[in-house]
Structures are given as structure tokens and as C-alpha cells.
Amino acid sequence: MIKQFHAKITYFLQEGQDNLLECLEAAFQAAHNHGIDKIVIFTAKGLGVVRALDEFCSKSKFAKIKLIAVTFPVGKPFTDAERRPLQIEISDELRDRFRQNGIPILRAHMPFDPITPLHRNRGVLGQDLSLVESALGVFGGSMSLCVQAIMIACDAGEIDRGEHVVALTSDTAIVAQAAPTRYLLSELAIREILCKPAVYNIGRGEKADEIGTLNGEPMPEGKVLEGQTAPQKDDEEAKNKTLPE
Numbered sequence: 001m002i003k004q005f006h007a008k009i010t011y012f013l014q015e016g017q018d019n020l021l022e023c024l025e026a027a028f029q030a031a032h033n034h035g036i037d038k039i040v041i042f043t044a045k046g047l048g049v050v051r052a053l054d055e056f057c058s059k060s061k062f063a064k065i066k067l068i069a070v071t072f073p074v075g076k077p078f079t080d081a082e083r084r085p086l087q088i089e090i091s092d093e094l095r096d097r098f099r100q101n102g103i104p105i106l107r108a109h110m111p112f113d114p115i116t117p118l119h120r121n122r123g124v125l126g127q128d129l130s131l132v133e134s135a136l137g138v139f140g141g142s143m144s145l146c147v148q149a150i151m152i153a154c155d156a157g158e159i160d161r162g163e164h165v166v167a168l169t170s171d172t173a174i175v176a177q178a179a180p181t182r183y184l185l186s187e188l189a190i191r192e193i194l195c196k197p198a199v200y201n202i203g204r205g206e207k208a209d210e211i212g213t214l215n216g217e218p219m220p221e222g223k224v225l226e227g228q229t230a231p232q233k234d235d236e237e238a239k240n241k242t243l244p245e
Contacts, residue, residue, distance in 0.1 A: 010195035012171055015141060015202040017245050019171040019195070020048055021055070026194040027166045027173040028056045031065055034175065038159055040068045040167040042142075042149040046090035046105075047245035048170060049098060057101075068158050069098060069105045070149040076110075108152050111181045112144055132184075140196050141203040142172035145244065150188065151181045164191065169244035172196045 010026055012019045031039055041048050049069045056062050071090055078086040090098075090105060098105055112133035136144040146167040153159045159178045166175055173194040179187035199208045 007192055007194075009193055011198035012195065013197075013199050013208045015171050015197040015200060017170045019197070020051060020245050023168050023171055023173050023195055024048070024052055024056060027168045028052075028062050028065065030173070030175055030192065030194050031166045032061055034164065036164055036166055036175070037064050038066050038068060038163070038165045040070060040146075040149045040153050040159070040165055042070050042145045042167070042169045042244050043090070044071060044088050044244050046071075046094040046098070048168075049103060050094065051245070053097075053101060053103075067101075067103045068153050069103055070152050071105060071107055073107050073109050104156075104158055106152050106156050106158065108155065111148050111151050111184070137203065139193070140172055140200060142169040142244065143174075143196070145169050146172055146174050147176070147184075147188065147190075150176055150178050151184060154178045154180045162187070166194070168194075171244075 007030075008026075010022060012022070027039055031037070039052070041052060043049055046069065049067060052067055057065065057067070069090075072088065076088075078088045080086045095105060112129045114130045133144040133148075136147060146169060149169075150159070150165060150167050153165075154161060154163075159165050161179055161183070163178045164175065165178055166173060168174070173196075174190050175192040175194065177187070177189040177191060199211065200206045201208075
């Protein structure tokens with residue numbers, strides 16, 4: 001009986017959209033290797049889905065893989081660096097293209113987002129799951145988006161409860177057993193991490209050369225990674241900078 005298996009994990013030295021192509025490649029290859037036929041892509045503007053269509057879905061070995069797009073809910077506020085309102089949407093042109101290729105675009109309340117109370121300092125119960133998002137942040141800013149995308153797709157009936165899928169953003173990809181939001185803590189399981197950032201330059205302001213050697217050079221004896229605490233960024237500012245494609 002096999003007691004273990006080995007799988008490749010790619011670690012990026014930065015967060016964000018520059019990793020999108022490598023992330024898609026890891027996701028499609030894992031789906032092919034495991035016989036998974038659905039990939040859930042969390043996307044802000046639809047560009048990750050476009051690249052998946054253009055560069056992967058046309059290949060014969062990936063022909064049976066179905067794409068599911070999950071994006072932010074209607075009314076979610078975004079701001080630029082000067083805190084001016086910013087419009088983040090999938091264009092009508094891309095929506096038409098996705099529709100023609102049978103790709104659903106799912107929008108729903110993000111499971112980990114708090115419900116805004118009518119009165120300040122009330123409605124604490126509606127904010128409990130935001131701690132889950134913060135906890136998943138130890139794996140990088142995109143891990144919670146992957147998990148939430150799976151739950152949203154399962155809630156919508158696009159993937160089955162208990163089905164194994166690949167989920168990704170622009171810099172993180174995982175293999176997971178799906179569950180609806182109701183059964184997050186009892187059934188959803190992350191089986192593999194395919195790729196993720198090792199340096200949290202956006203969410204935490206880290207720099208690769210400040211937290212240790214990550215390029216294969218020998219580390220000083222007795223040390224793994226050294227780092228220093230970076231100033232905490234405003235939550236919304238950090239989220240806006242890490243928006244998936």
C-alpha cells in the first residue's frame with residue numbers, strides 16, 4: 001500500500017499578477033495528472049480566464065477541463081492609491097466570450113466578508129468568519145480567495161459536494177475537496193498546494209533579500225528563514241493590490 005507521494009510545489013518570490021501564467025500551468029497540469037475536470041478561477045477582471053482559454057484549453061490533453069469563473073460580488077467597493085473609488089469589473093466583451101465557451105461567472109457574497117451592521121459596534125456575530133480569512137492569510141493573501149471560490153461554486157451547484165477541483169488566483173493554486181459554505185469546517189479539505197508566494201511583498205511589505213536566502217544558496221547553520229516584522233498595511237489597500245487577474 002502506498003503511504004506517500006511526492007509532488008512539485010512552486011514558490012514565488014513575490015505576490016501578484018506576474019505569476020499568473022506559471023500558476024495556470026501548475027493548475028492545468030495538476031488537473032490533468034489527477035483526472036480532475038474542473039478548474040475554478042477567482043478573477044477580478046477576467047484576464048486569468050482569458051489566458052486559460054488562449055494558452056491551455058486549446059491543448060488536446062486539457063480539452064475536457066471545464067472552467068468556472070468566480071468574481072467579486074456586486075457592490076464591493078474598491079479604491080486606488082489615493083483612495084478614490086475604482087471600478088473593477090469583467091467587461092461585457094469578456095462576459096460574452098465566456099458565455100460562448102460555456103464558462104459560468106459566479107458572483108455572490110464572499111463567505112468570509114463581514115456583514116456591515118446598521119449601527120457601529122453592533123453585529124459582531126456577522127463578522128466571525130473574517131477571522132478565517134485572516135488565518136488563511138498565513139499562506140498568502142490569495143489562499144482565502146481560492147477557498148472562498150470553491151465554496152461559492154459549490155453553493156451555486158457548479159461543482160458537487162465532495163468533488164475534487166483545482167482552484168487558483170493569479171499567484172496561488174490548490175487541489176481541494178469541495179464543500180458548500182455550510183460544511184466548510186467539516187468537509188472542505190486542501191489536498192495539495194501547487195504554488196504560492198513565499199514572500200508577502202504586497203500584503204505585508206516583505207522583501208526577499210530581507211527574510212533570508214530563497215534561491216537555493218546554503219543557509220547559515222541552524223537557521224531556516226530570518227525575517228523582521230513589516231509595518232501592517234491597511235486591509236483594503238492590501239486587498240486591492242493583490243487583486244487576481
